[in-house]
Amino acid sequence: MTQATKLIGKVRRSVQSVAYGNPLYQKILSAGDAPRHLHFTPADPWPGDAQAGQDLLSDKASPTERADSAALRNLRAIGTEAARTAGVQLIDKWLLYFDNWHETEWQAEILGARIAAWIGFYDFYAPAASPEFKARLIASLHRQWKHLARTISPSLKVVEAVQAARGLIYGGLNFPDGDGALGLACELLQRQVAAEILADGGHISRNPSAQLHMLRHLVDIRNILNLADIRMPEAIGAGLAALIPALKFFRHGDGGLGLFHGSVEETPLLIDAVLTQATVRGRVLRRLPESGYERLMAGRSLLLIDAGSPPPRAYGAEGHAGLLSFEFSYGRERLIVNCGAVPKGNVKGDLVEWRAACAATAAHTTVTVEDTNACEIDSDGHITGHAQTSSQRFEEEDAHGIDMAHDGYRARFSIVHNRILKLSGDGETLLGREILQGREGRAFSLRWHLHPSVQASLSQGGQTALLRTPSGSGWRLRIETGTLGLESSIYCGGAVPRRTMQIKTSGLTKTGDTVVAWRLTRERKG
Numbered sequence: 001m002t003q004a005t006k007l008i009g010k011v012r013r014s015v016q017s018v019a020y021g022n023p024l025y026q027k028i029l030s031a032g033d034a035p036r037h038l039h040f041t042p043a044d045p046w047p048g049d050a051q052a053g054q055d056l057l058s059d060k061a062s063p064t065e066r067a068d069s070a071a072l073r074n075l076r077a078i079g080t081e082a083a084r085t086a087g088v089q090l091i092d093k094w095l096l097y098f099d100n101w102h103e104t105e106w107q108a109e110i111l112g113a114r115i116a117a118w119i120g121f122y123d124f125y126a127p128a129a130s131p132e133f134k135a136r137l138i139a140s141l142h143r144q145w146k147h148l149a150r151t152i153s154p155s156l157k158v159v160e161a162v163q164a165a166r167g168l169i170y171g172g173l174n175f176p177d178g179d180g181a182l183g184l185a186c187e188l189l190q191r192q193v194a195a196e197i198l199a200d201g202g203h204i205s206r207n208p209s210a211q212l213h214m215l216r217h218l219v220d221i222r223n224i225l226n227l228a229d230i231r232m233p234e235a236i237g238a239g240l241a242a243l244i245p246a247l248k249f250f251r252h253g254d255g256g257l258g259l260f261h262g263s264v265e266e267t268p269l270l271i272d273a274v275l276t277q278a279t280v281r282g283r284v285l286r287r288l289p290e291s292g293y294e295r296l297m298a299g300r301s302l303l304l305i306d307a308g309s310p311p312p313r314a315y316g317a318e319g320h321a322g323l324l325s326f327e328f329s330y331g332r333e334r335l336i337v338n339c340g341a342v343p344k345g346n347v348k349g350d351l352v353e354w355r356a357a358c359a360a361t362a363a364h365t366t367v368t369v370e371d372t373n374a375c376e377i378d379s380d381g382h383i384t385g386h387a388q389t390s391s392q393r394f395e396e397e398d399a400h401g402i403d404m405a406h407d408g409y410r411a412r413f414s415i416v417h418n419r420i421l422k423l424s425g426d427g428e429t430l431l432g433r434e435i436l437q438g439r440e441g442r443a444f445s446l447r448w449h450l451h452p453s454v455q456a457s458l459s460q461g462g463q464t465a466l467l468r469t470p471s472g473s474g475w476r477l478r479i480e481t482g483t484l485g486l487e488s489s490i491y492c493g494g495a496v497p498r499r500t501m502q503i504k505t506s507g508l509t510k511t512g513d514t515v516v517a518w519r520l521t522r523e524r525k526g
Helices: 003-021 023-030 050-057 069-078 081-098 108-120 122-128 131-151 158-172 179-196 208-227 234-249 268-278 351-359
Strands: 293-298 301-306 326-330 333-337 367-369 389-396 399-406 415-424 429-438 443-450 455-459 464-468 474-479 485-491 498-508 513-522
Touching: 003 023, 023 131, 050 069, 050 081, 069 081, 069 108, 069 122, 081 122, 081 131, 108 122, 108 131, 108 158, 131 158, 131 179, 158 179, 158 208, 179 208, 179 234, 208 234, 208 268, 234 268, 293 399, 293 415, 301 415, 367 415, 367 429, 443 485, 443 513, 455 485, 498 513
Parallel strands: none
Antiparallel strands: 293 301, 301 326, 326 333, 333 443, 367 443, 389 399, 399 415, 415 429, 429 513, 443 498, 455 464, 464 474, 474 513, 485 498
16 A cells, blocks of 8 residues: 555545534434334344354453344344343444444444344344334434435445445335435446456456355345335346356355455355345356356366456455465365465454465465565555466366466566366366476475365375375375475464465476476275
8 A cells, every 4th residue: 555545545534534523413414303113124034153142142252242243143043032132232332332423333334234234133132122222223223324325435345335235225215215325225236236247257356255245235135125125126136146156166065165365165054045045046157267267076076276367456455366276175075275364353463464474375275486476465465466367178088177377477587387287087186287487496386285174194205195084085195206395374264263284395497397297196995
């Protein structure tokens, strides 16, 4: 982030503080009669986590726990009177501290999510609330909604934009003069769908988690409009339908998502619920050409491959530099993975440092040159470097594969990375061939990051690594030249980082082509 950008941001925040933080603005938002009742409260359809709800009841949750959809959803999963009361208490605490404008809590995307959550869970927590609390809650919701309608910006992107529009719609169906807000929300959503959903149904950010949550919020919007007997605009409905097969594309055999460009595994139960609610059927795609992803399946094996260029800078806030990286699973077990995304709120240390570490090329199952990222990441975490990629699928008699390349290291080190992956017809063998073309004497490393459930050991003087999964399945990774080493790694596929291992080989480029050939083979029992 440049100094000019920082200065503009600081000035904007100062202006907002003066404009929205003064008592006169609060009176403007409170002008007129506040509604006395919420008359349109469709229930939130998504599953919660009862254990997380129990943590809230037993004071194990963070002291800064928000009264958001996740907390209310987890309390509803318990369903007791105590859980209802806890929901009221969370909202009451928020009203105590943030009922007037606040720089963070009144941001458009947070406002939209909160408005939808308080309305969507109203029938859950309201039976435990007093009439006075309900009146204060509805008055606050009305003020928040009016502020959102005044300040929502077309510059919002990805999930934040859908969250903001969703809040406008939920409020618009409950408050007077809501028609204008409904029209504005639909107009913004149509622009967003046109700008962000690619021809293959992938999201322009290349982030599978963004794919999931954008689809989930659009399903919510479609459902609430249907209940209100309002037809969703055709362009938004088409965007919703396009997202579905692309979301299925990213699922491993365990039901979770692959880890690319800021995504995490997510909860299979939620993914199932979203796909069920979406009610659009379709086969799993083999490739997403515009999004830059390939999917190879054979037997019980699955290979997910990032064969594309980095996301555009405007959508690269969570992008990664893992060019040509892949993940490999067998049945319901993940073997080879990428390290994942910054685990927000559950790490010790600087989130900027975590972001840089997770986004680095070295945090992916691919090749690094001179211990440098294949595309640049600026100081605020955006992908800025440009890299051209190419990919070509091929079929052989008893195998299929992909031949791909990227030039992310050409300008700095005069190196082009070419990677060929080939999966046998029975899924029992994965062949890899790394070709580094260009200047000699460049240091490189090839990494295979392992899922935390996989145990690894070296044999044959470091030329072979034996991988063992929880089910007892064995896989042997063999390299033709050089040696393999075991090093520590980190896995951020869930809410909390987990320690794991990586297999690594290193070397120097030679004159002409430098080739590293490797083979991953399933060990047959017997």
